[in-house]
Amino acid sequence: MSQYPISMEVTPEVTAFFDPATNTISYVVKDPASKACAVVDSVMDIDYAAGRITSENADKIITFIQDSGLELAWQIETHVHADHLSAAPYIQEKLGGKVGVGQNITMIQDVFGKIFNEGTEFQRDGSQFDRLFKEGDVYQVGEMTCFAMHTPGHTPACMVHVMGNAAFVGDTLFMPDGGSARADFPGGCAAELYDSIQRVLALPEDMRLFMCHDYGPNGREIQWETTVAEEKAANIHVGGGKSKEEFVKFRMERDAVLDMPKLIIPSLQVNMRAGEVPVDEHGDPMLKVPVNKI
Numbered sequence: 001m002s003q004y005p006i007s008m009e010v011t012p013e014v015t016a017f018f019d020p021a022t023n024t025i026s027y028v029v030k031d032p033a034s035k036a037c038a039v040v041d042s043v044m045d046i047d048y049a050a051g052r053i054t055s056e057n058a059d060k061i062i063t064f065i066q067d068s069g070l071e072l073a074w075q076i077e078t079h080v081h082a083d084h085l086s087a088a089p090y091i092q093e094k095l096g097g098k099v100g101v102g103q104n105i106t107m108i109q110d111v112f113g114k115i116f117n118e119g120t121e122f123q124r125d126g127s128q129f130d131r132l133f134k135e136g137d138v139y140q141v142g143e144m145t146c147f148a149m150h151t152p153g154h155t156p157a158c159m160v161h162v163m164g165n166a167a168f169v170g171d172t173l174f175m176p177d178g179g180s181a182r183a184d185f186p187g188g189c190a191a192e193l194y195d196s197i198q199r200v201l202a203l204p205e206d207m208r209l210f211m212c213h214d215y216g217p218n219g220r221e222i223q224w225e226t227t228v229a230e231e232k233a234a235n236i237h238v239g240g241g242k243s244k245e246e247f248v249k250f251r252m253e254r255d256a257v258l259d260m261p262k263l264i265i266p267s268l269q270v271n272m273r274a275g276e277v278p279v280d281e282h283g284d285p286m287l288k289v290p291v292n293k294i
């Protein structure tokens with residue numbers, strides 16, 4: 001009997017959509033036994049310098065789902081992304097389905113609600129989302145049962161979503177030659193990230209792992225799929241049995257010299273609202289730039 005609440009024998013069809021502007025990979029995950037599908041980590045395009053938000057990436061996903069005759073059951077946000085805008089509300093308006101994120105979204109809303117000086121109309125209870133997942137929660141994509149693992153460290157609200165024999169790891173892990181994501185955002189913690197990564201690496205060896213980002217280190221082509229066995233053996237930050245002490249020291253030194261993500265300011269304002277762009281007192285979409293606060 002498996003320690004996990006789902007059958008990992010199910011093999012969903014996974015279609016990836018790569019956004020070269022933010023190096024994000026979005027996924028459509030199809031239940032093999034029905035027409036139901038999920039979207040993981042969609043992207044809305046933004047030209048921040050021009051204050052222009054467009055939908056080329058999201059439209060590709062919508063067209064794919066429509067042309068394949070699929071029904072959208074869920075949109076999953078693995079976490080509150082700091083480097084791209086979610087397209088969840090745009091896609092939901094066209095295709096329906098529910099939008100879910102980790103329940104610790106409330107911690108992100110609390111911290112960044114203050115930083116962006118949001119008024120009382122900004123709810124900090126996660127109610128912008130249809131579902132707040134906690135550790136071990138299960139949900140259905142057609143006949144396929146999926147579950148969420150709470151994997152804090154990169155952010156406090158990070159979840160890895162396991163759908164059959166495929167796991168969507170968000171920013172807990174990168175490809176083996178990419179290592180791991182930073183752990184220095186508010187509420188982030190390198191030691192927690194190490195523990196979360198160990199939980200991902202404890203999934204079955206042949207589990208397919210799908211990344212949220214890839215930056216093609218050392219000039220290699222962009223990739224997004226690997227396995228637990230490959231990460232365990234070769235991940236440059238945690239593979240080969242690296243200790244927690246080694247990882248934490250390395251991660252903290254590295255994070256101290258990383259620049260802020262280019263789109264962190266628009267991304268957080270939008271993504272903490274489940275992808276809705278905030279509006280000003282006239283009801284017009286408007287973004288803020290807090291000075292010297294991030």
Ligand SMILES: [Fe+2]
Pocket residue numbers: 079080081082083154171181
């Ligand atoms: Fe992230």
